[in-house]
Amino acid sequence: KAGVTQTPRYLIKTRGQQVTLSCSPISGHRSVSWYQQTPGQGLQFLFEYFSETQRNKGNFPGRFSGRQFSNSRSEMNVSTLELGDSALYLCASSLSGTGFTGELFFGEGSRLTVL
């Protein structure tokens, strides 16, 4: 069974540009969550999607957005990039849709460097 696939794995952008990251969840998983990981802040919750709807959102500015498609694949977008957006962006998928959230299965991440 294929795991969570994230693309691209590495990318370099300059300030002011925008970036789109993609995540394909494990087959059958309908929930996709996105996290930003930095050495100083750890894993920070960005948002979670289920059945094409954003169910939860973390405390990030509006420059961070996402969406989910009917096949459960998800994308996140960061506009007007800032140096502080340099981080590892992790996507995680889950089987559980409601109530107690189940286990998260993480992809290998997309490492974004903003110059």
Added chain:
Amino acid sequence: QKEVEQNSGPLSVPEGAIASLNCTYSDRGSQSFFWYRQYSGKSPELIMFIYSNGDKEDGRFTAQLNKASQYVSLLIRDSQPSDSATYLCAVNERGYSSASKIIFGSGTRLSIRP
């Protein structure tokens, strides 16, 4: 105030000893609690989850939950060098909808010395 607090470490434990990792959380409505392990350069992977007060054992790992004190811990018995990693405590929180979101602590770095 951070929602999930962990001591960042590093915590150094001799091989064969018991490693004790602690976590506190702020949302009394949290219902499920997780311990993830993250090796350097790798993604987090779930090692334990616990929903009810008390202890839950799985091999060398024991998770302990005390909802009244809002406290979760992980004990690793017979620590091995392969246990050296960052351990992330995670808690589900009520989101703005009826669904939940999982919030992570910043992790405790564990080092097992031979």
